[in-house]
Amino acid sequence: MKAEDFNTKTEITWCPGCPNFGILQSTKEVLASLITEGKIKAKDIALVSGIGCHAKIYDYINANSFYGLHGRVLPVCLGIKAANPELTVVGFGGDGDTFAEGVAHFVHSCRYNVNMTMVVHNNQVFALTTGQTTPTSEKGFSGASTPLGVKTEPLNPVALALISGASFVARGYALEINHLKKIFKEAIEHKGFSFLEILQPCITYHNPIPYFQKNIQKLDENYNFADWELALKTVREWDYSFEKDKKVPIGLFYKKERPVFEETWPQLKKPWYTLKREIDWHKISQEFK
Amino acid sequence: MEKVILVGGEAGQGIAVTSHFIAKTFSNLGYFIFNYRDYPSLIKGGHNFNVVRISDKPVFSHKEEYDLILALDQKTIDLHQKKLKKEGFVLAGKNLKAKKIHSLDIEKILNKLKAPQIAGNNILIGWLLKYYGIKKEFIFSTIKKEFKGKEELVQKTVEEGYNLAKEKEKLKKIGKPKYVLTGNEAIGLGALAAGMDIYIAYPMTPATNVLHFLAKKQLENNILVLQLDDEISVANAALGASFAGARVMVGTSGGGFALMTEALSLAGMSELPLVIYLSQRTAPATGVPTYTGQSDLKFALSAGHGEFTRIVVAPGDAAETIVRTQEAFYLSAKYRLPSIILGDKHLGESDFSFEELKKSSLDNERFILKNPPKNYKSYQITANGISPRAVPGQNVISRATSYEHDEYGLTTEDPKEIVRMVEKRLKKIKFIEKEVNKLNPATIYGQGQNLLISWGSTKGAILDALPSLKNFRFLQISYLNPFPQEKILKEIKKSKKVFLVENSATGLLADVIAEKTGRIIKDKILKYDARPFSSQDIIKNIKNL
Numbered sequence: 001m002k003a004e005d006f007n008t009k010t011e012i013t014w015c016p017g018c019p020n021f022g023i024l025q026s027t028k029e030v031l032a033s034l035i036t037e038g039k040i041k042a043k044d045i046a047l048v049s050g051i052g053c054h055a056k057i058y059d060y061i062n063a064n065s066f067y068g069l070h071g072r073v074l075p076v077c078l079g080i081k082a083a084n085p086e087l088t089v090v091g092f093g094g095d096g097d098t099f100a101e102g103v104a105h106f107v108h109s110c111r112y113n114v115n116m117t118m119v120v121h122n123n124q125v126f127a128l129t130t131g132q133t134t135p136t137s138e139k140g141f142s143g144a145s146t147p148l149g150v151k152t153e154p155l156n157p158v159a160l161a162l163i164s165g166a167s168f169v170a171r172g173y174a175l176e177i178n179h180l181k182k183i184f185k186e187a188i189e190h191k192g193f194s195f196l197e198i199l200q201p202c203i204t205y206h207n208p209i210p211y212f213q214k215n216i217q218k219l220d221e222n223y224n225f226a227d228w229e230l231a232l233k234t235v236r237e238w239d240y241s242f243e244k245d246k247k248v249p250i251g252l253f254y255k256k257e258r259p260v261f262e263e264t265w266p267q268l269k270k271p272w273y274t275l276k277r278e279i280d281w282h283k284i285s286q287e288f289k
Numbered sequence: 290m291e292k293v294i295l296v297g298g299e300a301g302q303g304i305a306v307t308s309h310f311i312a313k314t315f316s317n318l319g320y321f322i323f324n325y326r327d328y329p330s331l332i333k334g335g336h337n338f339n340v341v342r343i344s345d346k347p348v349f350s351h352k353e354e355y356d357l358i359l360a361l362d363q364k365t366i367d368l369h370q371k372k373l374k375k376e377g378f379v380l381a382g383k384n385l386k387a388k389k390i391h392s393l394d395i396e397k398i399l400n401k402l403k404a405p406q407i408a409g410n411n412i413l414i415g416w417l418l419k420y421y422g423i424k425k426e427f428i429f430s431t432i433k434k435e436f437k438g439k440e441e442l443v444q445k446t447v448e449e450g451y452n453l454a455k456e457k458e459k460l461k462k463i464g465k466p467k468y469v470l471t472g473n474e475a476i477g478l479g480a481l482a483a484g485m486d487i488y489i490a491y492p493m494t495p496a497t498n499v500l501h502f503l504a505k506k507q508l509e510n511n512i513l514v515l516q517l518d519d520e521i522s523v524a525n526a527a528l529g530a531s532f533a534g535a536r537v538m539v540g541t542s543g544g545g546f547a548l549m550t551e552a553l554s555l556a557g558m559s560e561l562p563l564v565i566y567l568s569q570r571t572a573p574a575t576g577v578p579t580y581t582g583q584s585d586l587k588f589a590l591s592a593g594h595g596e597f598t599r600i601v602v603a604p605g606d607a608a609e610t611i612v613r614t615q616e617a618f619y620l621s622a623k624y625r626l627p628s629i630i631l632g633d634k635h636l637g638e639s640d641f642s643f644e645e646l647k648k649s650s651l652d653n654e655r656f657i658l659k660n661p662p663k664n665y666k667s668y669q670i671t672a673n674g675i676s677p678r679a680v681p682g683q684n685v686i687s688r689a690t691s692y693e694h695d696e697y698g699l700t701t702e703d704p705k706e707i708v709r710m711v712e713k714r715l716k717k718i719k720f721i722e723k724e725v726n727k728l729n730p731a732t733i734y735g736q737g738q739n740l741l742i743s744w745g746s747t748k749g750a751i752l753d754a755l756p757s758l759k760n761f762r763f764l765q766i767s768y769l770n771p772f773p774q775e776k777i778l779k780e781i782k783k784s785k786k787v788f789l790v791e792n793s794a795t796g797l798l799a800d801v802i803a804e805k806t807g808r809i810i811k812d813k814i815l816k817y818d819a820r821p822f823s824s825q826d827i828i829k830n831i832k833n834l
Contacts, residue, residue, distance in 0.1 A: 010699055046533065046681045051691070058690070059700045064681035066532050067690035067700070068525065069555055075522040079529025079537075080681070082487060082513060087533065087681055108518045267511050272486035273534025273657055273680055275511075284481050284510070285646045288470040 001035040001042065003028035010059040019174035019200045020053060023121060024060055026177055027090075030184045031063070039189065040088045047090050048076050050097035053128045053202075054121035057092050071101025074109040077116050078261070084271035085262040088188065089116040096126045096134040099157050103135070106157075109193055110164035115260040117187045117194040120157065121174075123202035124240065131205035138241040143205070154240040158197055162232050162254055167192035169231065169254040173216050174200040175209070176250065183252055192260050199248070211242045219251030228254055290320075290345045290460065292421070293352045295369055297338035298361025300331055307359065307410045308339030309640065312469060314418060314431045315343045316642050319464025323749065324640035325351035325821070330494070330578045336364050345463055349606060349641065349749030350824050359413050360385055380413055391416075398449045408446040415450025422459035425451060468646045472636035472746075473498040475607040476540070476566050477506070478646075479614025484653035485564075486535040487513045489523045494578050495634035496540040496568040520545035524552030524563075531561040532689045534657055534680035536618060540566035543585050544575070550592040553627055557597025559689040560625040560668070560676065560714065562656075564617050569633040571819040580819035581634035583745055583792040587800065589631050590770055596711070598718050600628035600725075601770040605748025607641035613767065615649040616728055622656045623724075624675060624717050631769065633792070635821040636746035661685045666696040670709060674716030722771040730768035731776045737761040740784035742777070742810065744769065744798055746821060747790050753824035758831060766798070774805040781808050788831070789813045792821060 006028040014020045034040045045063040049055035051070035058067040064087075068076045073091040080089050098106050098120050109118065125143065126132040132145040135155040142149050161169045168190040172180035180198065187194035199216075201209045215238075224230060231254035238248045262268050296308040305326060312322040321344050328337040340351040355373050360366045360381040370379060370387055379387035382395040393416060395409040402408075418428055428451070429444055436443045470478070476499050480488065490500040504514040517523050520541055527537045541549065546567045556563045569585045571577035589601050600620045604610040610632070617628035657678050658665075665685035669676045676696075679687050688698025693710060695701050701710075734752060737760035741751055744766045751763050764780050766773065781787055781802075789799045789810045794817035799810040814830040816822055 008699065043684045044682055048529070056700075058692075062686060064687045065690075065698075066529065066559075066688070067692050067698075068528075069551055069691055072521065072525040072552070075517065075525035076529035076532075078517075078522075079489075079526035079531070080533045082515065082526065083530035083533035083535035083537075084680075084682055104518060105522060108522070265513055267508060267513055271534060271680075271682055272513075272530075272536070273655060273682075275486070277484040277653055279482055279484065279648075279653065281482060281648050284478060285468070285648075288468045288474070288478075288646065289466050 001032045003032045006031065006061045006063060008060055008062045012056070012060055014053060014056060015204055017203055018053070019203070020057070020121065022174045022177050022180070023119075023198055023200060024057055026181045026184055027057070028061060030181055030188065034185065034188060044087050045090070046080050046087045047092065048073050048080070049092045050094060050102070052094035052097050052126070054092050054094045054097070071097050072105065073097065074102065074105040074118065077118070078109065078112065078114050081114050081116060081262050082268065084273070085268055086271060090188065091116065091118045093118065093120050095120060095122040095124060095136045095157070099135040099155055107160070107164045110161050110166040110195065112261045113165070113167055113193045113258060115191055115193070115262060117196060119184070119196045119198060121200040122157070122197050123200045123206055124154070125202050125206035127202045127205050136240055137206070141206070156236065156240060158235040158253065159232060161195040162228065162235065166195045167256055167258055168194035169235075170195070170252045171197045171199065171250045173212060173250050174198050175212070176216065179218060179250065186252060190255060191257055199250070208242050212248060215245055215248045217247045217249055219249055219253070223251065225252045225255045228256070292343045292356045293354060294341045294343070294357045294359060294417070295338055295355045295365070296341065296359045297336065297365030297369060299333065300328060300335050300337050301333040302361045303407050303410050304337040304339055304361070307414060308341050310414055310431070310435060311417065312341045312343070312640055313435055314423060314428055316467040316469045317431050318423070318427055318460070318462040319467065320345060321347050321467060322469060322640065322642045323348045323351055326638045328579055336368065338365060338369070348753060350753045350822070353823055353825060357417065359417060360387070361410065380417060382409065393450065393453060398446070402445060402449070404442060404446055408442055411443050411446035412450035415447035416454040419451045419454035420457050422456045427462065467642040467644060469640050469642045470607050471498065471638055471640055472604070472607045472610050472632055473568070473638060474502055475610035476614055476630065476632070476637070477502040479611040479648075480538050480618070481506070481510055481512070482611065482648040483615040483618035484536055485512060485538055485618065487515065487527070487530050487537045488540070489515045489517060489527050489537065490540045491517060491520050491523050491545060493542045493545045495570055495637045496542050496566060498637065499540045499566060520548035521552065524549035527563055528552060528556060528559065528561050531563055532680070532687070534655070536562070536622065536655065538564040538566060540568070542568050542570050543572045543588065546585070546588070546592065553599075554593035554595055554597065555691050556627040557593060557595065557599065558691055561689055562621040562625055563627045564621050564630065565627060566630045566632065568637045569631070577819040579634070581746070581792060581821050582817070582819060583633055583747070584794070584797065586631070586744070586769065586797040589629050590801065597626070597714060598721070599626055599770060600721070601631055602628065602768050603631040603745040604636065604767065605745060605765055606636070608643045608646060609767070610636065611646065612649040615651050619651045620721065620724070622654070624721050625678065626717070631745065633746050635792070667698040668694060668696050668710065668713070670696060670713050673720045674713050675720075718771065725768050725771050726773065728768070730773040731764060731766045733780065734763040734765065735761060738785040740764055740780060740787045741790055742766065742787060742798065742802070743790040747792060750822040750824045750827055751790060754827035757824070757828050761831075769801065772801065772805045777802060778806045778808065781806070787812065788834070790822070790827065792816050
């Protein structure tokens with residue numbers, strides 16, 4: 001299986017040079033290599049997207065896919081796993097999608113620990129709707145809806161994931177493809193809820209590329225990802241603002257296996273659709289007599 | 290033979306259990322029962338009551354004329370004794386006062402037995418059943434069935450009351466035990482009969498009992514029951530599960546359904562099967578949470594943005610609920626669209642009794658291709674608009690999308706492609722109409738030149754009123770969408786006078802009939818005090834008109 005095998009004929013309509021191209025290529029390569037290694041099956045892939053620039057990825061990958069509603073990626077993913085625990089589910093969301101409209105789902109999904117991967121294309125802006133602020137926009141950001149500048153501090157979604165109980169928390173950078181592919185693959189392979197934030201500068205409405213090029217720093221090889229306190233400290237080193245130069249750490253912050261949602265249900269063993277149900281009407285109706 | 294018994298007291302005093310015990314004892318002897326439940330939104334205190342109607346003929350509603358009031362507090366007596374029949378009386382503990390009362394020294398007996406306060410109810414029940422001449426052995430066999438693990442205490446306390454009473458009547462076993470169940474239990478039973486795999490909900494009265502019923506039964510029936518974080522999660526997770534091939538139902542009331550409407554529209558666009566149980570309560574907003582109403586009819590018919598079709602089916606009693614629930618699953622899976630089962634608190638939480646419980650003979654087919662073809666298209670354009678369904682895991686690419694799409698499910702904004710897809714989805718409607726016409730979408734009861742038209746839980750009160758009304762027929766509409774307008778128009782045309790009956794303030798069904806048939810119904814019998822109609826309400830209203 002090769003990355004190209006996932007191509008569709010659909011014309012790609014992201015802005016030329018958009019870092020989303022890198023995320024798309026990484027996704028195809030990671031899925032292809034997991035298939036080649038026999039770790040997942042192509043027929044069992046199920047991708048889910050929200051609404052926004054990120055969601056166009058639905059049309060660009062030839063795999064089972066669900067193009068959902070804005071903010072509602074995570075409950076759809078949970079439902080898919082509840083119906084067929086054998087599927088490899090990857091959700092794609094934007095920062096507005098996941099942390100504005102859908103933030104409650106995000107918190108609960110970290111808690112539930114469904115065995116799936118949630119990838120958030122974080123460009124700190126609503127891009128497709130022409131440049132409004134999102135919960136991760138930095139204080140002072142001036143967009144079409146906030147010409148006076150954003151007055152509030154941004155949300156730190158990676159810290160939120162840790163506090164909410166996510167069992168795999170990582171950050172990648174859309175312009176560091178090889179690093180991204182490595183943690184993306186680990187995220188899918190992790191058994192449990194994997195949250196992967198991808199810093200994805202929007203070259204049209206919110207472009208911090210010079211800042212990132214200067215300040216992005218991969219985690220040290222000796223970094224202990226089993227240490228939750230260290231993870232929380234590390235993810236708070238950068239506060240999503242660009243005023244001063246601060247180290248922007250990328251890599252796997254935290255990973256710890258714990259029981260996954262699907263396995264806690266004794267009756268959830270195989271895909272429901274393969275089950276032929278024989279109804280014993282006499283038995284189920286007799287208790288009312 | 291007919292007895293109407295009111296059981297009342299504070300929440301937490303065991304009103305529902307006590308009334309159910311009485312109802313089941315009689316139904317086991319072959320009597321028909323109807324048990325109406327009335328309770329405010331609180332956990333302890335307040336005033337709860339049940340009305341148990343017992344008859345040797347089928348009954349489908351409660352009455353507000355009591356033969357006996359079993360009172361556990363003074364408030365019950367103060368509120369209800371004016372509705373006692375001439376020879377009626379109150380049965381209560383020694384500490385309570387009423388105009389006509391039979392008092393028992395409950396405290397003394399409980400002290401003697403060292404039994405808890407709640408067991409005092411059984412002493413009253415024992416007295417009542419002896420008064421009506423029910424043999425002890427029949428009572429004990431009901432106890433065995435209904436109070437597993439607590440039989441000994443219940444039996445002992447019932448016997449104490451029993452021994453204090455004198456037989457006034459001799460009510461005998463008159464037939465085979467009847468089936469007794471609520472509309473909510475019927476939803477659960479219908480879903481099991483339909484081969485449901487997953488039920489997802491967020492607690493909301495009056496739909497919550499379906500969640501409890503199915504949750505308790507999940508392992509023995511091999512189904513999955515999930516409570517998620519809100520109704521938006523519930524509906525979207527249900528669509529995810531449906532995409533992956535599970536047969537799914539969600540349950541809620543008006544407020545929760547409001548949160549589901551965006552996902553309802555998604556079900557319409559993505560053509561994913563989904564069954565929604567919408568149990569109405571008094572609205573708008575929080576309304577009167579534990580009371581009934583039928584004011585969500587037009588909401589159910591039009592919820593969700595955009596043009597897409599749906600099934601809206603409204604059963605009138607618990608037996609019908611089983612069959613309609615199966616139909617909702619069947620139509621939803623076959624035509625790839627959302628089905629809404631529209632009930633209400635009165636249907637959901639009242640006990641109904643039946644000679645037999647039947648399920649529909651409809652097949653539990655999943656309508657998923659066994660071997661989807663290589664070049665599979667999730668939204669293939671076909672003669673009847675139904676695209677054959679495949680699911681992830683089947684070696685083809687399955688897609689579901691909220692965006693307008695081509696046959697493969699890939700996004701499109703091309704005007705010609707859009708028209709093709711809109712028309713494909715709408716094409717299904719005439720085939721659904723044909724199929725629903727075979728499912729008895731509207732039913733006529735009785736004979737007469739005048740017509741009562743209604744839908745949903747008013748069925749019981751109207752059926753019970755019908756024998757007392759001269760020259761009246763009753764048209765019960767079970768399918769609100771697709772709407773059986775031809776049959777309705779025919780019945781309206783045949784009638785001298787037409788009356789609408791609805792548990793609402795404006796008579797929403799009249800608007801629907803006007804829209805679909807052009808006929809305006811001016812005479813409306815409406816009730817919007819959050820309580821259901823009794824048959825006497827219907828009779829009184831017609832006489833006043």
